[in-house]
Amino acid sequence: MYKITYKREMAENTVCHFKVDAPRIARKAKPGQFVVLKANETGERIPLTMGGTDPSNGTIDLIFQVVGKSTALLRTLNVGDAIQDIIGPLGKPTHVEDLGTIVCVGGGTGVAVMYPITKAYKEAGNHVIAIIGARTKDLLILEDEMKAASHDLRVTTDDGSYGHHGFVTDVLKKILDEPKEVKLVVGIGPVPMMKFLCKLTKGYGVKTMVSLNPIMVDATGMCGACRVTVGGKTMFCCVDGPEFDGHEVDYDELVKRQRAYLTEEKASMDRFKEIGR
Amino acid sequence: MAEKEKKEKPKIPRQKMPEQEPKARAKNFNEVPFGYTPELAQLEASRCIQCKKPKCIEGCPVEIDIPAFIKLILEGDFIGSARKLKERNSLPAICGRVCPQEDQCEKVCIVGKKEEPVAVGRLERFAADWEREKGEVFIPEKAPATGKKVAVVGSGPAGLTVAGDLILKGHEVTLFEALHKTGGVLIYGIPEFRLPKDIVQAEVNYLEQLGVKVECNCVIGRIETVDELLKEYDAIFLGLGAGLPQFLNVPGENLCGIYSANEYLTRSNLMKAYLFPQYDTPIARGKNVAVFGAGNVAMDSARTALRLGADTVRIIYRRSRDEMPARIEEIHHAEEEGVQFYLLTAPIKFLGDDNGWVTGVECLRMELGEPDESGRRRPVPIKGSEFQLECDLAVVAIGAGPNPLLPTTTPGLELNKRGYIVGDLETGKTSKPGVWAGGDIVTGSATVILAMGAGRKATNSIHDYLMSK
Numbered sequence: 001m002y003k004i005t006y007k008r009e010m011a012e013n014t015v016c017h018f019k020v021d022a023p024r025i026a027r028k029a030k031p032g033q034f035v036v037l038k039a040n041e042t043g044e045r046i047p048l049t050m051g052g053t054d055p056s057n058g059t060i061d062l063i064f065q066v067v068g069k070s071t072a073l074l075r076t077l078n079v080g081d082a083i084q085d086i087i088g089p090l091g092k093p094t095h096v097e098d099l100g101t102i103v104c105v106g107g108g109t110g111v112a113v114m115y116p117i118t119k120a121y122k123e124a125g126n127h128v129i130a131i132i133g134a135r136t137k138d139l140l141i142l143e144d145e146m147k148a149a150s151h152d153l154r155v156t157t158d159d160g161s162y163g164h165h166g167f168v169t170d171v172l173k174k175i176l177d178e179p180k181e182v183k184l185v186v187g188i189g190p191v192p193m194m195k196f197l198c199k200l201t202k203g204y205g206v207k208t209m210v211s212l213n214p215i216m217v218d219a220t221g222m223c224g225a226c227r228v229t230v231g232g233k234t235m236f237c238c239v240d241g242p243e244f245d246g247h248e249v250d251y252d253e254l255v256k257r258q259r260a261y262l263t264e265e266k267a268s269m270d271r272f273k274e275i276g277r
Numbered sequence: 278m279a280e281k282e283k284k285e286k287p288k289i290p291r292q293k294m295p296e297q298e299p300k301a302r303a304k305n306f307n308e309v310p311f312g313y314t315p316e317l318a319q320l321e322a323s324r325c326i327q328c329k330k331p332k333c334i335e336g337c338p339v340e341i342d343i344p345a346f347i348k349l350i351l352e353g354d355f356i357g358s359a360r361k362l363k364e365r366n367s368l369p370a371i372c373g374r375v376c377p378q379e380d381q382c383e384k385v386c387i388v389g390k391k392e393e394p395v396a397v398g399r400l401e402r403f404a405a406d407w408e409r410e411k412g413e414v415f416i417p418e419k420a421p422a423t424g425k426k427v428a429v430v431g432s433g434p435a436g437l438t439v440a441g442d443l444i445l446k447g448h449e450v451t452l453f454e455a456l457h458k459t460g461g462v463l464i465y466g467i468p469e470f471r472l473p474k475d476i477v478q479a480e481v482n483y484l485e486q487l488g489v490k491v492e493c494n495c496v497i498g499r500i501e502t503v504d505e506l507l508k509e510y511d512a513i514f515l516g517l518g519a520g521l522p523q524f525l526n527v528p529g530e531n532l533c534g535i536y537s538a539n540e541y542l543t544r545s546n547l548m549k550a551y552l553f554p555q556y557d558t559p560i561a562r563g564k565n566v567a568v569f570g571a572g573n574v575a576m577d578s579a580r581t582a583l584r585l586g587a588d589t590v591r592i593i594y595r596r597s598r599d600e601m602p603a604r605i606e607e608i609h610h611a612e613e614e615g616v617q618f619y620l621l622t623a624p625i626k627f628l629g630d631d632n633g634w635v636t637g638v639e640c641l642r643m644e645l646g647e648p649d650e651s652g653r654r655r656p657v658p659i660k661g662s663e664f665q666l667e668c669d670l671a672v673v674a675i676g677a678g679p680n681p682l683l684p685t686t687t688p689g690l691e692l693n694k695r696g697y698i699v700g701d702l703e704t705g706k707t708s709k710p711g712v713w714a715g716g717d718i719v720t721g722s723a724t725v726i727l728a729m730g731a732g733r734k735a736t737n738s739i740h741d742y743l744m745s746k
Contacts, residue, residue: 024500024501025500028499038457042549042555042556042557043557044548044556044557044558044559045457045548045558069557070557073557084457085457085493085494086494087455087456087457087494087496088496088499088500090496090499217540217543217544217548217558218455220455220496220520220680221520221521221680221681221682222521222539222543222680223537223539223540223543224522224537224539225536225540227531229531234524234530234531239681239682253531253633256533256632256633257531257533259633260533260534260561260634261559261561264553264554265559268553268554268557268559271554
């Protein structure tokens with residue numbers, strides 16, 4: 001059992017931040033890695049990226065958006081409650097090196113995934129420009145944290161309620177048009193965002209890494225639920241990723257595979273609303 | 278002639294286990310056979326002729342004293358029989374259900390030369406079930422504590438055997454499991470209707486009663502490496518299993534509705550998706566299901582699909598009936614339940630709709646040519662024989678390979694060219710000092726009992742090593 005020691009509702013109560021007691025995972029986890037959790041006996045195994053770790057206190061940070069039954073159920077838990085199973089750290093850590101100038105782009109809850117990675121790139125000596133975006137101001141998360149983790153933070157909202165009015169790709173394009181050479185772009189967010197971001201950076205010939213979040217079950221390379229096509233080859237996101245060369249990913253396939261259980265997810269959510277568990 | 282027949286003692290036929298009717302059971306996940314009654318068990322036990330030089334013991338990978346345990350059943354000492362079994366086999370309730378007896382003990386049974394062999398597996402199951410159900414599970418005395426610590430990685434048949442044996446020898450044992458439940462393939466792979474999960478849980482509970490420490494949710498190679506474990510433990514046994522699904526590598530294989538058998542069975546068995554929405558994990562319920570492969574895992578997948586409401590389930594296999602690797606009983610059960618067999622048929626591509634869901638599979642007819650390196654006749658495509666089959670769910674059950682997660686994070690651990698750990702077949706010793714391995718991660722996909730046999734050999738070697746250290 002993994003005890004929740006801290007809980008904060010974010011982004012108009014659609015995103016939730018937990019600190020969870022998991023000392024062994026906290027000690028081992030590196031930026032870019034994730035955990036799989038199962039909230040209770042009847043729960044499903046869902047992958048969640050860690051928004052950070054605190055090895056001295058033995059906790060990991062889980063930041064998740066309520067998107068279905070499992071995350072809705074998770075949000076009903078409070079400080080002192082426990083998550084039945086947490087498995088991790090899983091996946092390959094981000095390959096962090098000093099490259100020069102890099103741009104870290106986070107959209108929606110992807111910002112949570114991006115935060116520890118951004119911090120690591122800055123600590124490695126890079127000049128880090130960060131762009132974070134959300135649909136509207138109230139949905140924006142981790143602005144202060146991202147400001148501290150980068151040298152230069154730009155903010156966008158789709159509706160113009162805060163920061164730049166438009167998409168993260170608009171701001172990224174401006175940066176890429178500047179004379180300063182960008183060595184790497186890291187993009188994490190909804191699949192359409194990553195797809196269009198990669199379309200843009202490909203035109204500029206700038207290497208781009210993305211972090212993918214397909215459906216997983218065991219997340220140790222045993223089942224193949226998370227297979228993604230990268231560079232024409234089938235990869236298992238859980239062990240070969242979650243980060244891949246964004247220019248090589250088949251996003252259309254990824255979206256279709258992510259939607260494989262929409263009917264079941266809806267039935268599950270409706271049942272949860274009715275009976276509350 | 279007629280007179281001579283009269284004089285002969287009437288032969289008792291091999292006793293069948295009562296089981297659920299095929300039509301009824303194809304709609305539920307309850308175990309198919311009910312097992313012998315005491316009367317049936319004793320009748321079957323009376324068929325054993327108690328050979329002076331029994332062949333069956335040699336035919337058993339863990340050398341159970343088969344005539345002895347059968348004799349105890351005949352005498353009505355069912356608990357004694359179970360204990361006799363447990364002298365050599367710590368998981369008899371499981372082995373009685375899933376061992377390929379027709380290739381082992383029953384294959385060499387002397388009675389089997391003239392008539393059907395003694396039903397050793399069914400008798401084993403009977404005695405083990407009797408002991409468990411009567412609540413008389415015997416807790417043997419442990420050897421005095423040695424102060425040595427052993428880490429067992431993987432809680433499948435090999436790991437359970439090693440843990441159970443070493444704890445009795447007085448060592449401290451910690452069993453690490455990557456999933457949230459112990460049992461390995463016995464839990465995630467083999468369905469409830471073939472191996473009820475409470476039997477596996479009972480075996481793990483027994484180990485815990487003996488003092489084995491169980492740690493789930495530990496992916497060794499990630500949360501701790503083998504080298505880190507070696508600082509804390511005197512020896513390590515790796516019973517990792519064959520945890521890497523093989524795919525067909527044909528176009529369209531990443532369409533939705535195409536599962537590896539590992540995923541399909543893990544969803545259903547480990548995650549209990551067959552009880553969705555009471556359990557949260559979903560599973561696609563196909564109307565027309567295609568299962569590729571013809572081993573036990575393929576039969577399990579096909580029969581699971583029937584129970585999840587499929588109208589048609591087809592086993593598609595590129596060789597012929599004679600080469601099908603599944604246990605005879607599994608093939609028989611699948612056929613009885615209505616699974617269709619498309620033999621000498623190989624898939625060449627999957628077809629899908631605009632949403633990315635599988636709608637069908639294009640296949641080729643095959644014929645058998647010359648024997649290949651496995652000694653089986655090689656399937657050769659018949660030109661121009663392409664045809665399409667409709668399917669809205671497909672399960673690929675063509676085998677599993679070694680999962681690289683632990684091996685690739687363990688320097689000094691020698692692997693063969695297929696990625697399996699190189700382990701001495703007699704001792705389980707690997708190239709890395711203090712590390713043993715056994716089961717599918719050494720031999721490739723095999724059986725529960727062979728993994729247990731490998732565990733037993735490693736146990737002896739580990740014990741010798743610890744006591745001389």
